[in-house]
Amino acid sequence: xxxxxxxxxxxxxxxxxxxxxxxxxxxxxxxxxxxxxxxxxxxxxxxxxxxxxxxxxxxxxxxxxxxxxxxxxxxxxxxxxxxxxxxxxxxxxxxxxxxxxxxxxxxxxxxxxxxxxxxxxxxxxxxxxxxxxxxxxxxxxxxxxxxxxxxxxxxxxxxxxxxxxxxxxxx
Numbered sequence: 001x002x003x004x005x006x007x008x009x010x011x012x013x014x015x016x017x018x019x020x021x022x023x024x025x026x027x028x029x030x031x032x033x034x035x036x037x038x039x040x041x042x043x044x045x046x047x048x049x050x051x052x053x054x055x056x057x058x059x060x061x062x063x064x065x066x067x068x069x070x071x072x073x074x075x076x077x078x079x080x081x082x083x084x085x086x087x088x089x090x091x092x093x094x095x096x097x098x099x100x101x102x103x104x105x106x107x108x109x110x111x112x113x114x115x116x117x118x119x120x121x122x123x124x125x126x127x128x129x130x131x132x133x134x135x136x137x138x139x140x141x142x143x144x145x146x147x148x149x150x151x152x153x154x155x156x157x158x159x160x161x162x163x164x165x166x167x168x169x170x171x
Contacts, residue, residue: 016070019070019073020066020067020070023065023066023069023070023143024062024063024066025062026143027061027062027065027066027069028058028059028062030062030139031058031059031061031062031065032055032058032059034058035051035054035055035057035058036051036054036055038054039051039054061108064104065101065104068100068101068104069097069100069101072096072097072100077092077093077096077097078092078093078096086145086148086149086152089144089148090141090144090145090148091141093140093144093147093148094137094138094140094141094143094144095137097140097144098133098136098137098140099133101136101140102129102132102133102136105132106129146158
């Protein structure tokens with residue numbers, strides 16, 4: 001293998017690893033907030049809830065779902081929309097990956113029921129699935145907005161816009 005090819009492979013691996021890390025962090029924060037919200041609601045109804053177990057479960061789920069998102073990226077969803085307004089690509093990717101995450105959630109629910117010796121027949125209701133789908137879709141919009149801005153404007157420019165101090169310019 002030529003050293004340029006080796007460096008290219010390593011650079012691509014690092015880039016994919018960083019993308020995976022960003023996805024896992026975003027999903028970890030999102031799922032942790034959902035877990036916290038669930039714990040608050042359960043405690044208001046005097047139902048015992050182990051916050052730490054929910055937090056660990058949320059972080060493990062973030063790793064698993066981040067891997068599914070990494071695999072989903074191979075399909076280049078929204079690739080045909082790259083010449084269209086960014087909004088189309090953002091909404092399409094949010095819906096596409098929202099559907100993947102909902103599918104993973106339904107599979108997880110099914111596996112947990114089987115693990116605990118219950119029938120897998122009582123799956124989540126259609127209204128539960130649809131409401132979770134809408135929540136995930138909306139929660140993914142900021143994530144894909146940021147990713148699309150990085151794709152179009154460039155990582156350095158976005159980093160500069162977000163992290164560097166701006167001069168107060170008055171016209």
